Amino acid sequence: MHQDHPVKLVVTDDLRRTRPRVLFTLVLAIPHFVWLFLWSVLMVVVVIANWVATLATGRPAAGLHRLTCAYIRYATHVNAYVDLVANPYPGFSGEEGAYPIDVRLPEPAPQPRGKTFFRLFLAVPALLMASALGGAGGGGYTSRHGRSRFYGAGARGALSVTCAFLGWFACLAQGRMPKGLRDASAYSLGYTAQALAYLLLVTDRYPDADPTAMLDGVGRPPEHTVRLVGDADDLRFSRLTVFFRLLLVVPHLIWLVLWGVAVVVATIVNWFATLFRGTPARSLHAFASRYVRYQLHVYAFLYLAANPFPGFDGAPGGYPLDLQLPGPARQNRWKTGFRIVLAVPALLVNSALSYGLWAAAFLTWFVALARGSAPWGLRNFSAYALRYQAQANAYLLLLTDAYPHASPLEGAESPQHEFAEAA
Amino acid sequence: MIRRAALLVAAGAVWGVSGWLLWRTTVPSSLELPHVDPHRLFTAAQLHAASSYSTVESLLMWGGVLAQIAALAAYARWGARWARESAAGPVGTGMLLGMLGFALVWAAQLPLSVVGLWWQRHHGLSRIGYVTFVFGDWFALAGRFVFLCLALAIVMGLARRLRRRWWIAAAPAFVGLALLFAFVDPYLLGTHRLADPQLQRIAGQLERQEGVGHVPVVVDRIHDISSLPNAEATGIGPSRRVVLFDTLLDGRFTTGELKIVMAHELGHLARNHIWKDVGWYALFAFPGTFLLALVARRRGGMGEAEAIPLALLALVVLQLVALPLQNAISRHMEAEADWRALVTTRDPKDAIALFRRFVPTTLEEPSPSTWDYVMEENHPTMAQRIAMAEAYAHAPQRAARSSNFFSYSAHTESAADVVVAACSAQTDVKLCPGSSTTGRSGWTRAK
Numbered sequence: 070m071h072q073d074h075p076v077k078l079v080v081t082d083d084l085r086r087t088r089p090r091v092l093f094t095l096v097l098a099i100p101h102f103v104w105l106f107l108w109s110v111l112m113v114v115v116v117i118a119n120w121v122a123t124l125a126t127g128r129p130a131a132g133l134h135r136l137t138c139a140y141i142r143y144a145t146h147v148n149a150y151v152d153l154v155a156n157p158y159p160g161f162s163g164e165e166g167a168y169p170i171d172v173r174l175p176e177p178a179p180q181p182r183g184k185t186f187f188r189l190f191l192a193v194p195a196l197l198m199a200s201a202l203g204g205a206g207g208g209g210y211t212s213r214h215g216r217s218r219f220y221g222a223g224a225r226g227a228l229s230v231t232c233a234f235l236g237w238f239a240c241l242a243q244g245r246m247p248k249g250l251r252d253a254s255a256y257s258l259g260y261t262a263q264a265l266a267y268l269l270l271v272t273d274r275y276p277d278a279d280p281t282a283m284l285d286g287v288g289r290p291p292e293h294t295v296r297l298v299g300d301a302d303d304l305r306f307s308r309l310t311v312f313f314r315l316l317l318v319v320p321h322l323i324w325l326v327l328w329g330v331a332v333v334v335a336t337i338v339n340w341f342a343t344l345f346r347g348t349p350a351r352s353l354h355a356f357a358s359r360y361v362r363y364q365l366h367v368y369a370f371l372y373l374a375a376n377p378f379p380g381f382d383g384a385p386g387g388y389p390l391d392l393q394l395p396g397p398a399r400q401n402r403w404k405t406g407f408r409i410v411l412a413v414p415a416l417l418v419n420s421a422l423s424y425g426l427w428a429a430a431f432l433t434w435f436v437a438l439a440r441g442s443a444p445w446g447l448r449n450f451s452a453y454a455l456r457y458q459a460q461a462n463a464y465l466l467l468l469t470d471a472y473p474h475a476s477p478l479e480g481a482e483s484p485q486h487e488f489a490e491a492a
Numbered sequence: 493m494i495r496r497a498a499l500l501v502a503a504g505a506v507w508g509v510s511g512w513l514l515w516r517t518t519v520p521s522s523l524e525l526p527h528v529d530p531h532r533l534f535t536a537a538q539l540h541a542a543s544s545y546s547t548v549e550s551l552l553m554w555g556g557v558l559a560q561i562a563a564l565a566a567y568a569r570w571g572a573r574w575a576r577e578s579a580a581g582p583v584g585t586g587m588l589l590g591m592l593g594f595a596l597v598w599a600a601q602l603p604l605s606v607v608g609l610w611w612q613r614h615h616g617l618s619r620i621g622y623v624t625f626v627f628g629d630w631f632a633l634a635g636r637f638v639f640l641c642l643a644l645a646i647v648m649g650l651a652r653r654l655r656r657r658w659w660i661a662a663a664p665a666f667v668g669l670a671l672l673f674a675f676v677d678p679y680l681l682g683t684h685r686l687a688d689p690q691l692q693r694i695a696g697q698l699e700r701q702e703g704v705g706h707v708p709v710v711v712d713r714i715h716d717i718s719s720l721p722n723a724e725a726t727g728i729g730p731s732r733r734v735v736l737f738d739t740l741l742d743g744r745f746t747t748g749e750l751k752i753v754m755a756h757e758l759g760h761l762a763r764n765h766i767w768k769d770v771g772w773y774a775l776f777a778f779p780g781t782f783l784l785a786l787v788a789r790r791r792g793g794m795g796e797a798e799a800i801p802l803a804l805l806a807l808v809v810l811q812l813v814a815l816p817l818q819n820a821i822s823r824h825m826e827a828e829a830d831w832r833a834l835v836t837t838r839d840p841k842d843a844i845a846l847f848r849r850f851v852p853t854t855l856e857e858p859s860p861s862t863w864d865y866v867m868e869e870n871h872p873t874m875a876q877r878i879a880m881a882e883a884y885a886h887a888p889q890r891a892a893r894s895s896n897f898f899s900y901s902a903h904t905e906s907a908a909d910v911v912v913a914a915c916s917a918q919t920d921v922k923l924c925p926g927s928s929t930t931g932r933s934g935w936t937r938a939k
Contacts, residue, residue: 307577310588313595319634320587320641366579377579378588388579 074277075175076266078259082169086240101147123185129177137269138174139163152233154254172262180273192268195276199264201428203229203257229257231421249475256477259283278446280477292480294395294469295460306437321367332360343405354397357466359383362392372430374451400470415461415473422454453477519831525879530858545855552608556601563600564805571801583648585797587641593804620717651794659781667774678727683710702762709734725760748842759832765825822870840885847877
């Protein structure tokens, strides 16, 4: 199902962070911002020259290719530093293998001229996805009220910014970056690097949004009590239901809102029950579990992560993308008492992921309509975002006191340690 | 067998008596409408413009109907295969199939709808952009999906529980829903307060004369999408409203003419036409759901999702068959509202001026063909409305055109008589059927 992408993210980070460096991250990064900006301006000329060369010879010019690769690596290093995905202060040359978050890029290879000629247009969907996730360095040109302005800083993706924001507090408190946030940011950087490599003619291979492939070699997190189950290989889509998907889901959204009102009331009652008994009330737990599962089914349908029209009851086992939820178990009373406050960071990450989810659904819509099947990578990204959303909802609605794990990787039964930690 | 026949006769009798009660009107049975020659009232250019516009509009409408039936016929034949795209159980799958059927109809009708918009824009009747129209239509489809799902959930839920007799319970449920929508409809309209103090005063006077209590007269701003003047009475009980489209208030109509419009709409409310509309809906709901149940049995009954595509086709065909009768009922009520307006305002001159002005502003044919009249007109023709105003103007002085003289003389012609009469009626004075939208009574035929 999956072929290795020539642009490979390499993660050798050990999660440890130095507090003073974290505290002054943005100030310390100023020289890098300036240098990145200047390099970005130079890259406009380089890319145009390389585009002409690739069109003429059928492969990128070696010197220009090397310069472009160094730029992509450097942008990744700087973004990794700013987003707290890695700890050390990066170098200014974009040298390969010199940073804990690195990108392995391919040698110049022949590229079809048709793809090269239309590269800027072909890259638009990938850039849309990248802007929702990680964002790229470089400049932008825009016009407002007839006046033109040049913006030096590139757009930052919602996911990486949110993870960096939350990670900043965690790093200051613990001296470590939470693995989930680090993995999510690393994934965003990897996708952005692939999108840049495609845009800047380093490779003609389209970016792959599959999180598992992107973070290949990164240790999996511990298994969460809220898990996705189902048929992962079923990518078939009905074109007719895809075309009218946004309208077909409307009755479900209305039912979801109505059911949601009842769930809010049930959760308030359950909060008191859990606080006093230490365990959620069985009936209320089952009621909210059905709601969370139903929500996953509906959103999987809406965001084109699954094909069939879902049922209205949230019954387990009836949908290709299903949710395994824990039964009512003992929960920590402190975590229960402050559940709403504790859930805020998870809800922020969830909200950031929703931008990516929308972008993925938007792109999948066109692909599924044309091919009758969903792209593997985008579907897996959507599944990741939906899984996190389900975990956040389960946490908020007192189904479990296990905090949502932001890592794009599925949990492993016996948690794997980071190789650096193991060492 | 005898028991069943007796039951059928009893049901028919109840239906007939109910229909007779709903059909009663305050328009005098002795009222004779004079012959109105359109060429006397309108210029040749006006008549030609109205005729050419209406011809194309009518062709587009029937093209749309054919496209709808063709799409649903194909869907009834092959649509059940989409059941495999559902993981929702029988009722949920039925909803999916219902929505897909509507979606296909939308797609089949879209080209004609766009041509229809072009035609309206060409004549300056619509100001909607094409992109806005298509996307607006697309999103309106979502609203239809919601109501369809609600209806299918009721029908299929009852059918799975009550089997063959589901329709006996479904019909009252739909009547209840019709009542609910008739009540909430005014609250869903984005209307504004009537700002003109003179019109407010007139509205107050008319309310007192009609004896309807306080009914807010509000304005619906549509001038940026249409130039068509219109008004409607809507709501029941505390939700009653008279809605004036702001295209009526743009200076093209005099105060006297606007008074006629308001009196007409208040006439609807005074004669409880919204309630009667729901009543007629109830009378059609029982036989309609029964016939649907009969058709659906060919595919295992309405409880099975596979029956939905066929049921959709049957529903559309039934509506088409009932259209002449619905139009007749609507026209009958509109004629009564016109009569109330004349009795209340005692101003046939402004009424005639208003009806005459409507022809060039709406491009509505003053005297359409019998076919158009029977199948499309849910209001009396302009010629008929002018004829009624002239009849009122020339009524015997001894009657003093008092409201008492006319108000209590019930018009007892049955609906069936009117349908038969329609087939042989002259084009200038026709009394024939039309479609009404439950919950609203408009001023002119909606384009």
